[in-house]
Amino acid sequence: MAMGFCDDVKAAAEQIAAAPEITIISHIDADGISCEAILSQAISRLEIPVKSVFVRQLEPLTMPQVPDDPSLKIFSDLGAGQQNLMLDRGLTEKDVLIIDHHVSQPCEREYTQVNCLPYGHTRMSAAGVSYLVAKELDNANIDLAQLAVIGNVGDMMAREKCGLVGPAREIIVEDGIRHGSVDVRKKDLNCYGTATRPVHLSLAYNDDPFVKGISNNPEAARQFLKKLGIRQQAPDGRWYVWEELSDDDRRTIISGLAQQLMANGEKTDRLLMESYRFPGEIPRTPLRNAQEYATLLNACGRWSKPQTGGAILRGDRGGAYRDAEHMLNNHRAILRELLQYIVDRGVKELEYLQWLHVGGKYPDTIDGSGAGMALPKRNPGKTILSMCEVPGHHT
Template identity: 40%
Template sequence: MVGPVPELDARASACAERIARAEGVLLASHIDADGLASAGIAASALERAGIPFEATFANQLDAEALEEIAESGFGTVLFTDFGSGQLDLIAEHEDRGAFTPVICDHHQPADAETEFHCNPLLEGLNGATELSGAGTAYLLARALGGPANRDLAALAVVGAVGDMQSSDGELVGANAAVVREGVEAGVLDTATDLALYGTQTRPLPKLLEYTSDVGIPGISGDANGTLRFLDDLDIDLREGGEWRCWADLADDEKRTVASALVRRAVASGVPSERIDGLIGTTHTLAREQPGTELRDASEFSTLLNATARYERADVGLAVCLGDREGALDAARELLKNHRRNLSAGLRLVRSMGITRETNLQWFDAEDRIPETIVGIVAGMALGSDGADPGKPIVAFAEKDDGSAKVSARGTHALVRRGLDLSAVVGTAARAVGGDGGGHDVAAGATVPEGERAAFIARADRLVGEQLA
């Protein structure tokens, strides 16, 4: 059993039994990091079970996408990391015999039912913090292949981390049980370490310069200040004239740098909760090459995001399935482009400014930031100097049809105060003729052209009611 709820394992077993009877399966998944990790887990389990399958990906599982799925000719469709919120639409195809759906998801279910449905929310678990889409796919894989599939726990952790389910690096609930299985299987290592992005691949000056979430004066966003800070330490952090990465340091060297960082943060008046965020639980993929993006769960998830969000989900899936040559090289090139786009997007937000309402803040990127990455930029902007960390942020981007993509991001601290962005975004979007949903800490929607102001007004009021 994985996790504290036997009923959820029973749901996974029922789904696995249905999959095992299928002559072939169409695997349909979302295109973010959690969706790709989910697909990687499911595809590995199907391959190992000898079940023929094809994979397809979508950013949004709408009526058009479902019609294409129905026309694929597959009698069984496995949905991972989406499907629950579209149960009503899926049920229409199921009722006319187009296909049998099997759903492994963690989003809020629509008001409809289907027989093969594994979702933590159905058994009282929080789908935003206790089990991700990849975690739910892992339950299916364990039910389908038994303990032999425990190695897939590593991908489940990548999905959870990529879906913002960790707080200070810690994974809780059923996610914690998945971590334990990964450690037991020898594919995961956990440790208390510096909780900054890029510990495997970024040279130390860049690692510290980009500590935007903590915001240490004279270091964060300050290249020269970072170099002075490191040069003042009484240890040699270079090798062959090149700066080493955090992962290259010995334990005593790590302690020296971390202690100096904390002292600088305290002396600079950084709030204690931000200082605490410097150290957290890290999740290392033990079988991956040290010093690569695949070694760290957070960096692995970013690599996956860089593939699917640029219409190369096939590359990300291949990496999940073990391709460490052509697909990994292609993914790294996509990651370089992704980082450039994110940097450009963040510069754009800083130049245009963030508008603050009573209870939330927002910016409108129009067509200058792709809708597939505007949510990531919003999350980065929330941790930057120009934003108020005490308010959730909403971002707009233009879709091809003229409607607006809405991405909302909060913090776990705000969620603990009562914030639920899924409810806010869904309610506000439907009030102006759109639709949306997601999780308490991150959500998205689509709203009609010309309805941005009305959406913001209603969302601002709803956030105020939640945080009152």
């Protein structure tokens, strides 16, 4: 890492260690929820009183949620671009610490900030930065590396390169491996649902890469596996998931998909990815790998229960996990409906972007997710802008 970034991490750790009490203000997505869980646990281990506030956005309407007390305010996964709000609130340099990965806003007051972006670390999320600060506080916080992996993957940091890169890979993932909480499969199939979906559904619901004759066609995917001689069901009728298959079966499927892509003149460069699994979690649950774990956290945040996601990251596998599963099932159903709505209605294309407006039919916490899912089905080379109506506001 760049020396200046290391200095910023060290300065942040010193500011935290010297604080008599702390308030964490974090975002509601998987990255922000992971940030809060990392920081709050690291701070609690120092026996410093800490409380947390989650916000959808840091804006004038949500600033009143930031308590007016003498605690150090840590803004995580937000704040870099909203420093004028802190200035308007009268917060001093000693009152604020920003841990972020977004573009920073110029401000006449120099708040302490740890931001990976100015140092060229464009593929690391705020959870990654939070973890580096936690590790600087105490090397024993290496057990929190798993949470940082979840946050990074949830913020799509692994999507472009089919795996994490830079400090997120070289430091955070490696720490997780050393701790034993993270298991890496370097050349895994690039698909979602490897811990929870029947294999044929994982293949059918995957469109990155799009495999003609298999993607979006569950029955064709099932027949594809059958022709390869892959046993798809256990003796009791339960469908196998990807992670339950033998190495030989996985290689056979990957080879078959590669042949299918090449036969249709398509590239195979997106077929494989580096996957991050958590061997300490229960098999066949969303907690078993970084992608599905992050989706669970996003469901909690999008339905206004980020604290539930935080409880799961702290180890709650009882009531919080059951609530999250319910939200996840609802989240998936609504996203499927939204995706179909976008596909059916289409988007408006301009020279440099494409846009859509879903009206008041879907909440503003998920319209962006739906647009992101629809992008590969529209024009993936052009930025997509999604808009919706917010109760009490006009878009």
